[in-house]
């Protein structure tokens with residue numbers, strides 16, 4: 001999706017004032033690590049992990065990002081919370097460019113320290129994120145001491161105990177004096193959650209935060225995340241491999257699902273629209289792969305793709321990144337990249353990056369690619385649905 005300036009998806013109905021994070025035309029590229037000998041003879045391969053993504057995260061938003069392994073979910077999530085520096089494009093927190101604040105460039109209105117505090121992350125493996133040699137209380141006190149050195153020990157502890165209590169770790173004084181190995185996986189995850197909430201953040205990135213838990217605990221933890229999201233007015237960016245977890249969270253929170261493919265968001269919108277009536281051919285593949293979303297649905301035998309080979313993110317296909325696998329791809333898809341068409345969409349509406357959503361696009365007059373279905377007429381409206 002390069003070569004155009006796309007407008008961010010996700011502006012809320014009330015305008016831009018309540019937008020917490022704004023990404024504009026963000027790309028993130030990595031140089032692959034090389035061995036010493038390799039580095040003498042070859043240029044490093046550049047992985048295009050995120051390509052030209054524009055998105056807003058308003059206050060109280062829940063965005064669930066899904067897509068197959070390696071499609072760039074974690075990289076985009078980390079870019080949203082200002083942990084990963086973009087190669088191109090801008091990332092702003094309440095109007096302040098995050099990386100200008102970090103580098104002290106220009107007129108910095110929000111110090112980088114405040115931005116870091118406002119953007120937090122819960123890791124996939126909370127056990128690894130907690131110091132095994134420190135009691136829970138010490139692990140929780142450390143960031144509070146760093147961010148708010150004026151706070152008295154008494155106030156600090158009162159806040160920690162109140163939050164431990166809030167996430168169901170009662171009596172909190174007991175849990176506070178345990179070491180991580182004396183906690184279950186679910187309890188460790190709650191401590192990790194408390195650690196982020198102590199900062200009173202605006203946005204929390206939860207990267208596969210429930211995948212390591214038992215199924216029963218997963219639902220309980222997702223419910224807790226949602227309760228806390230409402231109570232603390234925090235926005236959540238939730239990364240998931242599975243559509244069912246993403247759906248659970250986004251549906252309950254009235255949030256959005258963003259489907260990623262090869263570094264791009266290809267479809268985003270309310271979960272019922274994106275999952276019950278997917279418009280992007282790749283969203284249809286994900287839907288197919290998650291048959292349990294609707295047990296009454298007749299099982300489709302073959303995946304709706306021409307090829308199961310995922311392109312190399314070092315050398316992504318020209319035009320639409322999905323054209324090499326799309327059963328509906330045409331010559332036009334090789335030539336030009338569709339954008340999410342957020343410009344014309346209503347706030348919170350579904351947006352799709354596919355030429356087929358535009359009934360006037362040259363796609364309809366171009367030749368189907370070898371092995372594709374010959375669908376000659378537009379089957380979708382031009383309203384981004």
Ligand SMILES: Nc1ncnc2c1ncn2[C@@H]1O[C@H](COP(=O)(O)OP(=O)(O)OP(=O)(O)O)[C@@H](O)[C@H]1O
Pocket residue numbers: 030031032033047048049067068069070071072073074075076241313
């Ligand atoms: N620090 C890095 N250096 C080099 N390549 C990286 C780095 N981080 C990520 N990548 C590459 O960028 C691409 C996107 O990775 P990312 O972890 O964002 O995907 P993901 O969708 O979160 O994957 P998963 O679901 O497996 O965690 C992958 O090809 C990955 O190998």
